[in-house]
Amino acid sequence: MRHRSLLILTTAITAGALTLSACGSRDDSSDGGGDSGKTTVVIGVDAPLTGSLSALGQGIKNSADLAAKTANKNKEVDGVTFKVEALDDQAVPASGQQNATKLTGNDEVLGVVGPLNSGVAQSMQGVFAKADLAQVSPANTNPALSQGDNWAKGDLKRPFETYFRTATTDVIQGRFAAQYYYKDAKKKKVFVIDDKQTYGAGLASIFAKEFKRLGGKVVGTDHLTVKETDFSSIADKVKNSGADSVYFGGQYPEGGLLSDQIKGAGAEIPLMGGDGIYDPEFIKASGTKNDGDLATSVGYPVEELDSAKTFIKDYEAAGYKDPYAAYGGYSYDAAWSVIQAVKKVVEDNDGKLPEDARAKVTEALKDVSFDGVTGKVAFDEYGDTTNKQLTVYEVKGGAWEAVKSETFKD
Structure with a gap:
């Protein structure tokens, strides 16, 4: 890692000490x-x-x-x-x-x-x-x-x-996820779920809009409540919808359980989420093998x-x-x-x-x-990072593995 050279302070400062001010x-x-x-x-x-x-x-x-x-x-x-x-x-x-x-x-x-x-x-x-x-x-x-x-x-x-x-931002992450699901994973019918929180609902909305723009179909939507653990009714809806995939806007505690219960209901389809589920705890939260589940995260590994x-x-x-x-x-x-x-x-x-x-x-x-x-x-002028690199990760052998990294372009 490269850091810039040390600051040369004025010779008016004695013994390298800084003058006190209102801050510091x-x-x-x-x-x-x-x-x-x-x-x-x-x-x-x-x-x-x-x-x-x-x-x-x-x-x-x-x-x-x-x-x-x-x-x-x-x-x-x-x-x-x-x-x-x-x-x-x-x-x-x-x-x-x-x-x-x-x-x-x-x-x-x-x-x-x-x-x-x-x-x-x-x-x-x-x-x-x-x-x-x-x-x-x-x-x-x-x-x-x-x-x-x-x-x-x-x-x-x-x-x-x-x-x-x-x-x-999720403007980038949500669209990046939709493009991967539709173009790379070849998914055409997605069931979209969010946790009703600022992050999760926003990300799911951006994903769904881009997925439909690409030609995919959102076959169902639903919401879950943070800290709840029984998502069986949602799992049944997913199974009966004919979806070939699930997108979840939320965090890993609920995401891992949701994936587990969807598969337990008989829908052997992948669940994808954003950086909120990209953590080993997502895998640990699931009692069912969830190889094939996906997550996007900011930057490269x-x-x-x-x-x-x-x-x-x-x-x-x-x-x-x-x-x-x-x-x-x-x-x-x-x-x-x-x-x-x-x-x-x-x-x-x-x-x-x-x-x-x-x-x-x-x-x-x-x-x-x-x-x-x-x-x-x-x-940039909004305070957002100028770095638009993202990565898609997939659960393989019980661990997250990077499968695609690139700089997002409209």
Whole structure:
């Protein structure tokens, strides 16, 4: 992984220490690996650290933490020590909003990585915007977060200047999935199910529209409720519909059970979903062999990227208890984008943090560009990633295996 050269600070700064400002604080202890006398900048993290989606949330937290540790080790910003404050939203919007309020109340926080869920992000955006505090999500894919509620009508308007993401949107992911199902997997009759949540319903709608545009037929639709476990009535509807495939907009806890029960009802057809089901827990949730099920996820497989070799090595060396999971690389890149924005702000202000550091960091993020774990990291005019790489994964032999990766083109 290539990082830009260290910032050369003005000679007016003595002993490499930064002048204190309204944001950031002088750290006079060596706790957490920081050097005495340095300014502390906190990167907040919001993710589901407990509950059914904790496998993804812990990967987000650990990967952001690794970015902070790497910046400190490399002295990426002279005189600055980065620390991470991670809060658990349990995938609940109200908890996310409370966490956003807590993070904005800490003057040391100059950027936030997260959340995982698009619905949680909706509850946080306004809080961050009022405080000029930038958030960079490694996982949100709902288009409305960055392009406004009327995005489907072609009326794109960025709701919050403080919102960015390193994951591509469902406008891309949903269409990519439909094209694979119709053109590559040769599926013509799909049954579409969603979990009624912001992410799942939005993704399923985009998929269905594209599938029909290509010439496929949606033979049925239904909805399930998050945290329920009995989907037998839906499974029967799928079997009786004559569908040759299922598309599910939702997360892996329900997705794995749904796949299991559809097959148990006698419909031996594949279930496909988005990045929300791309996790080993999807396979574990099913008691029936689900080889042939499919998922799309943002980017190329991290393990196959030359740009990710250092990240993988350093993550393993750090000894984190949980894997980096589906969004580890994107979380590292999200945290690194905040670090690079802080670096630019310090450089432009004669080696110290300005009084309006948060607003300046948000502005600097718009022009951030670097070679990250997941490839080139940069943001467009809506705060969306410019990286439109995606991958289709298939369950083979009880494990996810990449079957197609490409850069999406209309």
